[in-house]
Amino acid sequence: VAAAAAAVVTSRGDVTVVCHDLEMVEVTWGLGPNHQGANLSLEFRYGTGALRPCPQYFLSGAGVTSGCILPAARVGLLELALRDGGGAMVFKARQRASTWLKPSPPRNLTLLWTPDGDVAVSWPAHSYLGLDYEVQHRENSNGNEDAWQTTSGPCCDLMVGGLDPARCYDFRVRASPRAAHYGLEAQPSEWTAVTKLSGAASTASCTASPTPA
Amino acid sequence: MVLLRSLFILQVLVRMVLTYNFSNCNFASITDIYCNIIFHDLTGDLKGAKFAKFEQIEDCESKPACLLKIENYTLNPIPGCPSLPEKIFAWRTRAALIGHCPGYPETERNDGTQEMAQEVQNICLNQTSQILRLWYSFMQSPE
Numbered sequence: 001v002a003a004a005a006a007a008v009v010t011s012r013g014d015v016t017v018v019c020h021d022l023e024m025v026e027v028t029w030g031l032g033p034n035h036q037g038a039n040l041s042l043e044f045r046y047g048t049g050a051l052r053p054c055p056q057y058f059l060s061g062a063g064v065t066s067g068c069i070l071p072a073a074r075v076g077l078l079e080l081a082l083r084d085g086g087g088a089m090v091f092k093a094r095q096r097a098s099t100w101l102k103p104s105p106p107r108n109l110t111l112l113w114t115p116d117g118d119v120a121v122s123w124p125a126h127s128y129l130g131l132d133y134e135v136q137h138r139e140n141s142n143g144n145e146d147a148w149q150t151t152s153g154p155c156c157d158l159m160v161g162g163l164d165p166a167r168c169y170d171f172r173v174r175a176s177p178r179a180a181h182y183g184l185e186a187q188p189s190e191w192t193a194v195t196k197l198s199g200a201a202s203t204a205s206c207t208a209s210p211t212p213a
Numbered sequence: 214m215v216l217l218r219s220l221f222i223l224q225v226l227v228r229m230v231l232t233y234n235f236s237n238c239n240f241a242s243i244t245d246i247y248c249n250i251i252f253h254d255l256t257g258d259l260k261g262a263k264f265a266k267f268e269q270i271e272d273c274e275s276k277p278a279c280l281l282k283i284e285n286y287t288l289n290p291i292p293g294c295p296s297l298p299e300k301i302f303a304w305r306t307r308a309a310l311i312g313h314c315p316g317y318p319e320t321e322r323n324d325g326t327q328e329m330a331q332e333v334q335n336i337c338l339n340q341t342s343q344i345l346r347l348w349y350s351f352m353q354s355p356e
Binding site for chain 1: 247248269271272350352353354
């Protein structure tokens with residue numbers, strides 16, 4: 001659940017905020033020594049309306065709160081107020097929800113050999129702008145995996161050249177929020193599952209390879 | 214001294230009446246300048262500062278509305294940070310607006326009064342953080 005890259009460190013311990021795909025905001029706490037055993041409660045609001053209680057808490061095994069899921073709005077400032085049992089403020093923030101953006105991985109990756117021997121990689125767009133995409137590939141013939149090589153570009157396709165049509169390759173993609181668009185606290189999506197690309201001429205040599213996560 | 218103060222107040226009042234309309238700006242050109250230059254100026258100024266601690270004061274929901282607020286925060290000196298309009302990102306913001314917003318006034322701004330002379334680093338960092346986050350809203354907003 002914890003995503004260290006987006007951790008906002010306060011003097012009272014670590015609170016992590018992640019905005020999943022501009023759809024929901026996940027706030028987690030209780031991982032540091034300062035919060036253990038304390039039952040924290042979260043209130044939030046967009047803009048200057050009334051503070052609302054967390055609509056859905058995560059509870060730890062001991063029955064104390066360890067996080068909250070709340071809806072994400074695309075505009076307006078999200079104010080978060082995390083308090084301990086005595087009402088003292090443990091963590092406070094006021095930013096756009098997108099400050100903590102973590103996109104979902106692209107859903108359907110398409111790979112196509114071109115007549116020139118390049119590979120055209122394409123994927124569907126997200127429903128919002130400001131993302132770059134990282135495409136990684138490696139040769140993977142008969143289970144011998146090379147190191148990943150990375151190519152980056154905007155939505156929604158790019159060309160990877162210099163591949164051998166007689167060999168087999170693994171591909172994966174992730175979406176990466178642009179720093180100038182969302183800020184430095186946003187983080188890339190998870191990688192897509194590996195998609196295998198058979199050589200343009202033959203498919204038989206790829207099938208023996210394992211499927212890495 | 215009193216005359217200077219009166220002139221400053223008069224200038225502020227005139228500005229409030231004659232607020233420039235940013236809807237005719239070339240947003241694509243301003244976006245390029247922000248992404249390639251001003252963004253790096255702003256993050257450079259904030260380097261080392263834990264600017265997540267500064268809560269955002271204002272948001273905006275369209276590119277013209279965001280430019281209006283960016284201009285206001287960037288080019289008007291505030292108590293505690295009189296040097297803000299003289300920083301390199303502010304000069305470049307002004308140049309971008311002059312270059313890509315037809316009819317944007319090129320007049321010089323007041324440099325700040327004596328009461329503003331004391332510079333407080335945390336106030337400058339907070340204001341810089343506010344400006345950077347307004348640029349994020351500009352980037353995420355429709356025209």
